[in-house]
Amino acid sequence: MTMKNKIRYIHIIAAGFIVLLFSCxxxxNGRTDVLAPxxxxxxxxxxxxxKTILLAGPTDFPVAAPTAVTSTAYIAELNEIKALQNAITPDQQTKISYWNAGSTLRxxxxxxxxxxxxNLPPYQNADGTYPFPNANNPFAYPLFPFANPPYAARAYAYVSAARSTMHWWQPGITKGYIPVPLHIKPMQRSSHV
Amino acid sequence: MALCLITFIHATANAQTDADAIMMAKNNFCVGPMYSGSHWTDYWEGTLKRTNDNLGIVSTQMYSVMGNYGLTSRVNLLFSVPYVETQASAGTLHGQKGIQDLSVWAKWMPFEKKVGPGTLSLYGIGGVSTPLTNYIADYLPLSIGLQSKTLSLRAMADYQVGSLFATVSGTYVFRKNITIDRTSYYTTTLHLTNEVEMPDANQYSIRAGYRRTDRLIVEGIFTRWTTLGGFDITRNNMPFPSNRMNSSTLGVNIKYSLKAINGLSLIGGGDMTIAGQNVGQSSSLNGGIFYVIDFSAKHKASKTLKKA
Structure with a gap:
C-alpha cells in the first residue's frame, strides 16, 4: 500500500469516529422536565x-389576618420580596420553572x-426470613416496605390531603379565613399509579 | 472481542482479537467459529457479594464467528458476531437467546522497531459495536446484551524478547444511551422517560507469556473493566443496564497452530472474575478453530506476519 492510500484509510477511520463521537x-430529558407554566x-x-372532608368546616384552623397593606412591616416585606426577585439565581429560576408546572403534578x-x-423487599436474614423494620428508627435499613399497593395508596392519599388542606386568606369574605377544602381530585389522580 | 460487553453476561473471548499484538499478513483472512461458556452463582450487588435463590446458577453460552483481515501488514480489520444464550438454574426468569452485537475493529500498527534486546511495537485500535437484533436489554442478569452502540479507542504497546512477550493496552469505550420498554424507571431518582443514560467505560489489560506466532502462544491475561458512572444495584433489586459494572478478570489463553495443516490453529482459554461490582463472579472457558485463507495469489502458505 502506498503512503497516500495509508493516509486515506486513516482519514476515513478517523472521520467515522468523529461522526460517532458527536452523536453520542x-x-x-424526562417528559415533564420542561413544561409551560x-x-x-x-x-x-x-x-x-x-364541603370539607377531613375538617368540620373552614373555621377549624383560623388563619391570622395579614397586616395592613399600609403598615411599615408590610411594605418592608414587599420590598424584601422585590429585592429577592431582582436577584434570582439560575438555580432558583430552575426551581420556579419546576414548580410552575403545578404542585399536583410535582x-x-x-x-x-x-x-x-x-418497592423492594428487605435483604433476607441468614436463615431466609425477612427482617422487620424498626418503627423507632424508620430510616435505618431494613426500610419499611411502604410501597406495596395498600401502603402506596395510603401514602398518596395522605400527601394529597395534606397538600389540598392549605389555608389562604381571601379578601372580601367576611367569614374570616378559610382553608381550602380537601379537593377530591388529587386523590383520584393519585390512584392511577 | 466481546470484552466491551462485560456485564452480567460476561461473554468474553480472548482469542486472536482486537486486544492482542498479532497482525495478519496482507490479504490474509483468518476466520473461524468460537465458543465461550461462562457461569456464576455469586454476584456483587453493589459491593455486597451474595447469591440469589431466585437465580441459582446463571450461565451464558456464546457462539461467535470472528474474522481478521490483513488490509496491509500494518492495518487489520476485524469483526465478530456472537449468538448468546442465557439461563438461570432456579427461579422464574426465563433465559434469553439471540444474535447480539456486531463488532468491527480496525487495528493499526504504526511502529515496530528493535529496541534494546527485543522488539517494540505500538498499536492504535478503534472499534464500533451495534446491536443486530432487538433483544431486551432491561432484563438483567439474563438479557443477552445492553443494546448500547459503542465506540472504543485503544492504545496498545507490545514488547517481545525472544519468545517472551508482554502487552499492555488501555481502552476508552463511549457508550450511547439506550431506550427500554418502560415509560418511567427508577435508578436513584425517578426518570419519566424510556431513555437510559449509559455511562462510558474504560478497560485496561495486561497480557504476558510465551509467543511463537507461527506455532504456539501461551499467555496470562489480566483485564480490568471500569464503568465511569452509573449506580449500584439497589438492595434485592434486579440489575439495570446503567449500573456501575466493574470487574477484574484473570485468564489464560493458548493458541496452537497445527503443523500438519498450514493455516489451521486451535485456540482455548479460560478466565475468572477475581473482583467486581454489580457483576457476576463468573468463570468461563472458551475454544475455537481458526483458519487462515490467503487471498494473495503469490504465496500458498499463509501465516501471520509478526515476529515469527
Missing part, C-alpha cells in the same frame, strides 16, 4: 364554600419516586 450526546382553567374562587411525581424507591 449524553444526558436524558400551569394556566388553570378555573381559579376556584368559591373553594371556601366546598407532588405526584415525588410520591411516585418514593413508591418506586421503597
Amino acid at each position: 450526546a449524553k444526558g436524558i 400551569l394556566a388553570p382553567a378555573k381559579t376556584d374562587i368559591n373553594a371556601g364554600d366546598w 407532588w405526584n411525581e415525588l410520591l411516585r419516586q418514593l413508591v418506586a424507591k421503597y
Whole structure:
C-alpha cells in the first residue's frame, strides 16, 4: 500500500469516529422536565364554600389576618420580596420553572419516586426470613416496605390531603379565613399509579 | 472481542482479537467459529457479594464467528458476531437467546522497531459495536446484551524478547444511551422517560507469556473493566443496564497452530472474575478453530506476519 492510500484509510477511520463521537450526546430529558407554566382553567374562587372532608368546616384552623397593606412591616416585606426577585439565581429560576408546572403534578411525581424507591423487599436474614423494620428508627435499613399497593395508596392519599388542606386568606369574605377544602381530585389522580 | 460487553453476561473471548499484538499478513483472512461458556452463582450487588435463590446458577453460552483481515501488514480489520444464550438454574426468569452485537475493529500498527534486546511495537485500535437484533436489554442478569452502540479507542504497546512477550493496552469505550420498554424507571431518582443514560467505560489489560506466532502462544491475561458512572444495584433489586459494572478478570489463553495443516490453529482459554461490582463472579472457558485463507495469489502458505 502506498503512503497516500495509508493516509486515506486513516482519514476515513478517523472521520467515522468523529461522526460517532458527536452523536453520542449524553444526558436524558424526562417528559415533564420542561413544561409551560400551569394556566388553570378555573381559579376556584368559591373553594371556601366546598364541603370539607377531613375538617368540620373552614373555621377549624383560623388563619391570622395579614397586616395592613399600609403598615411599615408590610411594605418592608414587599420590598424584601422585590429585592429577592431582582436577584434570582439560575438555580432558583430552575426551581420556579419546576414548580410552575403545578404542585399536583410535582407532588405526584415525588410520591411516585418514593413508591418506586421503597418497592423492594428487605435483604433476607441468614436463615431466609425477612427482617422487620424498626418503627423507632424508620430510616435505618431494613426500610419499611411502604410501597406495596395498600401502603402506596395510603401514602398518596395522605400527601394529597395534606397538600389540598392549605389555608389562604381571601379578601372580601367576611367569614374570616378559610382553608381550602380537601379537593377530591388529587386523590383520584393519585390512584392511577 | 466481546470484552466491551462485560456485564452480567460476561461473554468474553480472548482469542486472536482486537486486544492482542498479532497482525495478519496482507490479504490474509483468518476466520473461524468460537465458543465461550461462562457461569456464576455469586454476584456483587453493589459491593455486597451474595447469591440469589431466585437465580441459582446463571450461565451464558456464546457462539461467535470472528474474522481478521490483513488490509496491509500494518492495518487489520476485524469483526465478530456472537449468538448468546442465557439461563438461570432456579427461579422464574426465563433465559434469553439471540444474535447480539456486531463488532468491527480496525487495528493499526504504526511502529515496530528493535529496541534494546527485543522488539517494540505500538498499536492504535478503534472499534464500533451495534446491536443486530432487538433483544431486551432491561432484563438483567439474563438479557443477552445492553443494546448500547459503542465506540472504543485503544492504545496498545507490545514488547517481545525472544519468545517472551508482554502487552499492555488501555481502552476508552463511549457508550450511547439506550431506550427500554418502560415509560418511567427508577435508578436513584425517578426518570419519566424510556431513555437510559449509559455511562462510558474504560478497560485496561495486561497480557504476558510465551509467543511463537507461527506455532504456539501461551499467555496470562489480566483485564480490568471500569464503568465511569452509573449506580449500584439497589438492595434485592434486579440489575439495570446503567449500573456501575466493574470487574477484574484473570485468564489464560493458548493458541496452537497445527503443523500438519498450514493455516489451521486451535485456540482455548479460560478466565475468572477475581473482583467486581454489580457483576457476576463468573468463570468461563472458551475454544475455537481458526483458519487462515490467503487471498494473495503469490504465496500458498499463509501465516501471520509478526515476529515469527
